[in-house]
Amino acid sequence: MMKRAENIIVGISIGDLNGIGSEVVLKTFEDNRMLELCTPVIFANVKIMTFIKKNLDAATPLHGIDSLDQILPGKINVLNVWKEGIDLNLGVNDEKVGVYAIKSFVAATKALKEGLVDVLVTAPINKYNIQSEEFKFPGHTDYLDQELEGDALMFMIQDNLRVGLLTDHIPVSEVASHLTEELITRKIETIRKSLIQDFSINKPKIAVLGLNPHCGDGGVIGKEDDAILKPTLKKIFDKGTLVFGPFAADGFFGSSQYEKYDAVVATYHDQGLIPFKTLSFGNGVNYTAGLSKVRTSPDHGTAYDIAGKGLADYNSFKEAVYLALDIYRSRMEYAEISEKPLKVKEKQS
Numbered sequence: 001m002m003k004r005a006e007n008i009i010v011g012i013s014i015g016d017l018n019g020i021g022s023e024v025v026l027k028t029f030e031d032n033r034m035l036e037l038c039t040p041v042i043f044a045n046v047k048i049m050t051f052i053k054k055n056l057d058a059a060t061p062l063h064g065i066d067s068l069d070q071i072l073p074g075k076i077n078v079l080n081v082w083k084e085g086i087d088l089n090l091g092v093n094d095e096k097v098g099v100y101a102i103k104s105f106v107a108a109t110k111a112l113k114e115g116l117v118d119v120l121v122t123a124p125i126n127k128y129n130i131q132s133e134e135f136k137f138p139g140h141t142d143y144l145d146q147e148l149e150g151d152a153l154m155f156m157i158q159d160n161l162r163v164g165l166l167t168d169h170i171p172v173s174e175v176a177s178h179l180t181e182e183l184i185t186r187k188i189e190t191i192r193k194s195l196i197q198d199f200s201i202n203k204p205k206i207a208v209l210g211l212n213p214h215c216g217d218g219g220v221i222g223k224e225d226d227a228i229l230k231p232t233l234k235k236i237f238d239k240g241t242l243v244f245g246p247f248a249a250d251g252f253f254g255s256s257q258y259e260k261y262d263a264v265v266a267t268y269h270d271q272g273l274i275p276f277k278t279l280s281f282g283n284g285v286n287y288t289a290g291l292s293k294v295r296t297s298p299d300h301g302t303a304y305d306i307a308g309k310g311l312a313d314y315n316s317f318k319e320a321v322y323l324a325l326d327i328y329r330s331r332m333e334y335a336e337i338s339e340k341p342l343k344v345k346e347k348q349s
Contacts, residue, residue, distance in 0.1 A: 008325055025042060026056065043104040119296070141288055155191070162199075166179065
């Protein structure tokens with residue numbers, strides 16, 4: 001149960017400590033005004049965060065805690081998830097460091113499930129160095145899908161530009177075989193519900209991009225658009241969801257067609273993320289829609305090439321915090337309205 005609209009507790013998993021995650025987190029909360037909006041809790045170790053802070057010559061004050069009942073509003077809390085020291089080599093891919101990225105993430109997810117933090121913002125991980133016998137997931141989203149109720153969906157957000165994916169981290173050669181009526185229907189319903197409860201859009205309009213060039217050109221360049229996408233979208237539309245398409249993907253963003261819709265759904269990862277990242281200019285946010293809890297992350301990776309140099313742009317991480325707060329408040333309002341619907345006055349004869 002969500003319990004408050006003020007003093008929202010933001011859990012932060014620290015990501016790959018050899019990347020830029022710690023830097024963008026520290027830079028985000030250097031501005032004291034952020035602490036008027038929320039209470040951050042970094043799941044890491046205060047000694048390692050202090051070391052990184054000194055290396056960056058950052059002024060961000062840190063408050064170390066050993067349990068979540070010690071959280072102090074108005075402070076940048078660092079929960080000591082581990083006690084031992086870590087040898088860092090900033091900018092280097094290190095499996096030993098990957099272990100701590102997952103320790104942070106698993107602990108933060110547990111706190112989110114238990115309601116000890118209100119939202120989760122994840123700093124970037126390296127998908128290669130996190131794999132182990134204990135953690136066999138491609139990334140954050142798949143683990144969250146297992147641990148939290150719902151159906152996880154990657155939803156890229158930047159202001160009114162919202163791009164969802166029917167398929168995400170699978171090879172391009174397997175995309176067509178994944179596009180079933182059941183999957184398309186389920187994912188579009190997840191997006192519809194998210195637009196209503198998370199973004200306060202009562203009757204969202206959703207555009208869907210075609211799989212093949214020119215949506216297959218009547219079957220000349222592939223049959224999936226005519227055989228699967230078009231009939232499925234018609235069924236969904238006939239049931240009351242304002243879904244449109246499929247649209248040829250090549251000119252959809254360049255012609256600004258996307259501005260007519262509340263969300264755009266791409267059939268595969270790069271079809272959606274290339275135009276999104278081109279248009280969002282580093283201010284985009286990755287939101288995991290469809291779950292019982294709120295999780296966001298910046299739209300970039302570990303950026304080893306600039307790690308530890310103080311060059312990282314923190315805008316995407318800051319926007320991820322803002323979006324998590326906005327969605328949390330929207331969900332509270334939606335829950336309140338749903339529990340106390342407006343009574344319709346009976347017509348007097």
